[in-house]
Amino acid sequence: MDFDLSPRARDLVDRMEAFFADHLLPRNREWRAALDADALDAPFMPDLQDRARAAGLWNLGLPNFPDHGLGNLDFAPLAEIMGRLVWAPQVFNCQPPDLPNMITLDAVADPDQRQRWLEPMMAGGVRTGFAMSEPAVASADARNIALRIDRTSRGYMLNGRKWYVSNGAHPACAFLIVIGAMSEAGPRAGHTAVIVPMDTPGLSVRRRVDFLSWAEPTAPIAEIDFTDVEVPAENRLGAEGEGFGVAQTRLGPARVHHAMRAIGLAEVVVGLMRARAAERQSFNRALQEYDTVQGWIARSRAEIEQARLLVQRCAWMLDHEGHRAAQREVSMVKLIVPEMLQRIADRAIQLFGAMGGSADTPLASVFSWARAFRIFDGPDEVHLRQIYRHEPLPTVALTESPYLYPGAAPLSGAAVSGAK
Ligand SMILES: Cc1cc2nc3c(=O)[nH]c(=O)nc-3n(C[C@H](O)[C@H](O)[C@H](O)COP(=O)(O)OP(=O)(O)OC[C@H]3O[C@@H](n4cnc5c(N)ncnc54)[C@H](O)[C@@H]3O)c2cc1C
Structure with a gap:
C-alpha cells in the first residue's frame, strides 16, 4: 500500500490550504454571527462558492468525474481541511448529506434522472x-x-x-x-x-x-x-x-468522508488545547506544565495519527479493491474515528473548564457531533458486529493450539465451533 498523493492531489492540497487561510478562516466569526441571527446560510456563501468553483476546488468528492473529483486516498487530506470548520464543505459543494446523495445518483440514476436531479446538485445550491x-x-x-x-x-x-x-x-x-x-x-x-x-x-x-x-x-x-x-x-x-443496494452506494462514502472531516476537526481541537494550556495559569504554573495536561495532548496526537492511518488504509482499499473488499475497514474507521474525536473533545472541554462547555468555543458542538457520529450511519455495535464477522474461525481446538503449553486441560465441549 502506498499512501502518497497523486501530483494533482498535492497541488490541490496546497491550493485548498491557501484558499482556507485566505477566504474561510477569516470569516468564521461572521458565519457564527449569521447563525446566531438565525440566517439559513451566511450571506457570503454564494460568493465563496463562486470563488471555489473558479479556483477548481469544486465537487472534489465525486470520484467518477475526472474533471472534478478524486479517489478516496487523494480526497482524504482535502476533506480534512474542509472538516476544520463545520460550514466549509458547503463552500466546495462537498457537504453531507448532499455529497453522498450525489454519489448515489451518479451510481444508480438513469440519464433522465441524472439530468433532472444530479446536474443541478453538481452546479451547487441544491x-x-x-x-x-x-x-x-x-x-x-x-x-x-x-x-x-x-x-x-x-x-x-x-x-x-x-x-x-x-x-x-x-x-x-x-x-x-x-x-x-x-x-x-x-x-x-x-x-x-x-x-x-x-x-x-x-x-x-x-x-x-x-x-x-x-x-x-x-x-x-x-x-x-x-x-x-x-x-x-x-x-x-x-x-x-433494490433500495438497500441504493442506500449502500452512499453509506460507504458517507462514513469515510465523515471520518476524514472528523480528523480535521480533531486537529483543530488539539490546536485549541495547546493554546489554552500555554496561556492559562493555575497554582502558579501554566497548565501545559502539568503532566496530566501533557498526557491529554500527547494521547490525542497519537490517537489522531492512528485514526488517520486507518482512514488512509481504508481509502486505499476503496480505491484499489472496491467497497466490498473494504467493508471491514469501513466499519473499523466508523468505529474508531468517532470514539477518537469524542475522547479528544472531552479532554479539551476538561482542559478549558467552564469555557469548554460554553458557546464561545466550538468544543461542545464538536463533542455532540462526535457523540452523534457514534450512532448515525450505523451505531458502534453494528460495526463491531461487522468487524467480528470478518475474524477468521479458529482452525484447531484451543487445547491443540501450539501456542498453549503441555498440561492445559481439555475444556468440556472444546470442539471448534463455527457459530457466529
Ligand atoms: C445527528 C444525526 C443525524 C442523522 N441523520 C440521518 C439521516 O440523514 N437520514 C437517516 O435516515 N437517518 C439519520 N440518522 C439516524 C441514524 O442513522 C439512526 O439513529 C441509526 O441508524 C440508529 O437507529 P436508531 O436510532 O433507530 O437506533 P436503534 O436501531 O433503535 O438502536 C439503538 C441501539 O441499540 C443497539 N443496537 C442496535 N443494533 C444492534 C446490534 N446489531 N448489536 C448490538 N447492539 C445493537 C445500539 O447500541 C444502538 O445504538 C441520524 C442520526 C443522528 C443522531
Missing part, C-alpha cells in the same frame, strides 16, 4: 436529504424500515414517518431520497428507493429535531410525515426491491 430512519422501528437494522410504498397507476404512494432526516428541516431542501417497503413484497423484503420532492402534497415536516440539545447548524434535521404522498414511476431509483 439541498437534499436521505430519509431512511424511522422513529417507530430500530433503524440500525434497515430491514425494519416500514414506510409503506404502494404502486399506483401513475407511480408510487408513500405512507409513514421518517425522522432524523438531515437537511429535511432546511427550507431550501429540494428533495429526499426515501427508502420504504413495497407493500406487496412482504415485511422483510422489497425495500425500494424513490425521490420525493419536498413540495409533494402529503409530505409535511412535523418538527425539527436536535441531538444532545445540539441543533445541527448546516443541515437541520427533521421528522417528516408522508400521508398519501404520490410520485411518478420515473422517480424510482434503481429497481423495485
